[in-house]
Amino acid sequence: MGNTDTKRKDLILLAGFSAVVLLAPFIFGPVGAGYPDLLQKFAIFGIFAMGFNILFGLTGYLSFGHAAFLGVGSYAAVWTFKLLTMNPFVALSLAVLIGGLFALAIGFVCLRRSGIYFSILTLALAQMSYNLAYSVLTPITNGETGLQLAQSDPRSLDAMFGIDYGAVLPSSHLFGIDMTGYPGFYFCAVMFIACFYLSMRIFRSPFGMMLRAVKSNQNRMNYTGLNSRPYTLTAFVISGMYAGLAGGLLAVTDPLAGAERMQWTASGEVVLMTILGGAGTLLGPVIGAGVIKYFENIFSAFNEGFLLDVFDFLPEVIQHAAVSVSSLFVGEGWHLTLGALFMVIVIFLPGGLMEGINRLYRKFRPKGGSSDPDAAPAPAPAE
């Protein structure tokens, strides 16, 4: 930990990360992703995946219910907008708080078991929250329609400070700057960088080491007389807070919360992001989230006409065959690509893209070895 070399590299990594995030509109412009709506999503789901990684990547506990925390965060944020104020900080703090409390309750129950049982318990509890949000809790969640802002909301704090939105539906704003477009993205970006820094500190801390120890051999931990549950519970709550923050940010950029955010397919998506990028690495989940959100955006926009153009160079018969095959995978069928990708990654590259990058790196730089501590599939910081 006290190793200055690691510290220096972390600093470089953080600086590089911040630079990429802040300059994202220019960097991702050429590949057609340089607009705030999508960039926001990169950041938000990056945060979500990073949080999930603190649990799954470090402790190896595979939660299949993380979307519940995201949904709860969204609801908390939208309710803050409705009742208190349109200031995003208030909404986010409440989203994080509620997400964390919810995670504490669920984690307390689920962490009594491990392995598949843990996965199934989290799945069951998340599915339960989803069902409740859709049915009985409709007064709070507004059921299928989703929770929305209304002009007649009280917004008591705003009213206290004499902010009046007139006859328009207000959007979230930070002291007068609307959280839409680029300001919205930069707000998310700052949060993103802060979260990255926090997750880096967790990875490097003795607490992070303890979590890794849980992953590698929990029995041995128990034999040494150490109760690992407080550590795993803390990790669970932290990752629930990250998810709550991500849910809150979703609400800040678009004040609407629906129950479908809590469905277990959404939980599956964050698992996929983390696995795709590389579980247990710092950058992996962020890359995974970016890749998936990017391709989701690009692929679902493709249609038959576009495909016909792409395969235009082929003879007509083959062109039509190629189009009919590939059209399964794009547009509406984007989920098919996602599922196939999921399988391919788990089968051939369990370490995710980071492992792939690392392998390539080692192939071309045999003498340098793996010098980047964060690129290693299972980073083992030198003591």
Place this chain on the structure above:
Amino acid sequence: MDQIFLQVLNGLDKGGAYALIALGLTIIFGTLGVVNFAHGALFMLGAFCAVTVKALLETSKVTTDPTQLTAWGTPVEVRTPYIEAWLGDFGTLLVDFSVPASIIIAIPVMLLIGVAMERGLIRFFYKRPHAEQILVTFGLAIVLQEIVKSQFGANPIPQPAPDAAKGMVDFGAFIGFQAGSVVYPAWRLIYFLFSLMVIGAVFAFLQFTTFGMVVRAGMADRETVGLLGIDIDRRFTIVFGIAAVVAGLAGVMYTPILSPDYHMGMDFLVLSFVVVVVGGMGSLPGAVVAGFLLGIVQSFASMNEVKAILPGIDQIIIYLIAVVILLARPRGLMGRKGVMEA
């Protein structure tokens, strides 16, 4: 009393579906040690076997009948399924009984799918961590589901039960209640009996055949069976196929109760896992008992009287039970000692 009885009946058909899927899951887990998140997709594929068979049977020759006119003044189109033209009355009967008839098609198809799945994918995952097994089968489930969606569309496709089984059965009269007090759809009763039959067949197969004996031995101690010179892997492949058939049949027969759509598998999968966990991972009788039990409990929870006291309880009762069982009785209701107690 008859109310209670009606709710028990209500739970039996759903419980039958849970029990069948959970049985397959448990068999796969017990033999191969794999957590199969794609099992719900197999259930869904079975249902779509029925959809396909019906569509094939109903492939029709369209002729116009100039003697009859529609309201718009055009001749009425008469659709005669080819099968009726070829086979006459038997063809009509076959179209009517398309759902039960699909069983004959579904068995070989599901067996093939199951074996292909095991050989092509699952066998590479025996030695890998449970998390990766869950993930890869979850991916497979998404793929299967999306393929079905692209072929059959996203809307539910209703499948009628045969005319003979469409009516209601006055069940109360059989067992001495007042006539008309417990009236129940015939098909649901058929489904319950069918699930009992399939479950019985699976147990008989495992209990009374040499093949079944070897499989049970393999479940207890795979290595020793291998050392005796028995190719246990091949048997397990077939077992996987059988589990797929069981899930598929559950799906085929369920179609008149619930119109199949592409995500029905996922909906049942989550519940079936809960059933397996409640019954005890690796315990076949546990899976069956828990399946019926949870089905019945769920139907009691959806009674209006119960909902008036605890609103929304019908949505969450199963999950609540699972949580309580897992925390209080880690092995599940009938789990074996030492099997997946972590």
